[in-house]
Amino acid sequence: MDLEKNIQTVQNALGSSPDLIVRTMVLINEWPIALIYMNGLTDVDMIQSEILGSLIDLKKMKSEFDPSHHDSPLTYLKENILAVGDIGSIQRFSSIFMDLLSGDAILFMHGYTDALRIGVTEQTHRACQTAERSDITKSEYRSQSICGKHLPLS
Numbered sequence: 001m002d003l004e005k006n007i008q009t010v011q012n013a014l015g016s017s018p019d020l021i022v023r024t025m026v027l028i029n030e031w032p033i034a035l036i037y038m039n040g041l042t043d044v045d046m047i048q049s050e051i052l053g054s055l056i057d058l059k060k061m062k063s064e065f066d067p068s069h070h071d072s073p074l075t076y077l078k079e080n081i082l083a084v085g086d087i088g089s090i091q092r093f094s095s096i097f098m099d100l101l102s103g104d105a106i107l108f109m110h111g112y113t114d115a116l117r118i119g120v121t122e123q124t125h126r127a128c129q130t131a132e133r134s135d136i137t138k139s140e141y142r143s144q145s146i147c148g149k150h151l152p153l154s
Helices: 003-013 044-060 073-081 094-101 138-143
Strands: 020-027 031-038 087-090 105-109 115-118
Touching: 003 020, 003 031, 003 094, 003 105, 020 044, 031 044, 031 094, 044 073, 073 087, 073 105, 073 115, 087 094, 094 105, 094 115
Parallel strands: none
Antiparallel strands: 020 031, 031 105, 087 115, 105 115
16 A cells, blocks of 8 residues: 555544654665554653664664565564564554554555554553542431432432
8 A cells, every 4th residue: 555645544534633643764775664643642652662763773774684584574563673562463444543542553564555553552640549538427328419319228
């Protein structure tokens, strides 16, 4: 598939959202790719360190790497280069939007109909809080009313 067409389709479908981030590069002078993710939903630190870092390292090893020894560059990236735990293949374009809006990143490669879904959803961390206790008794609680209606006793 045409890489630019895939990028344009995603941008159009998401209304050219300013939160949609598209990073493009050419790996080993042969593999044009685009990494697409949603700012605010995706763990950007993981994107920078684990994904883009690994792809840039691959880009540097062009003299040591022979892509003709691999069936699919996407499979090679999935199995040997990308160091994140949750990576899957996408065969249907329609599932890309749900994945993006769930915080995953999508990696397209020019000339391939499949894409990679990379699980990098931002994890929000909240401090543990002690539950608030009230001195109200069970019988008092049951007789409380909300908006003039009594709570059920069972």
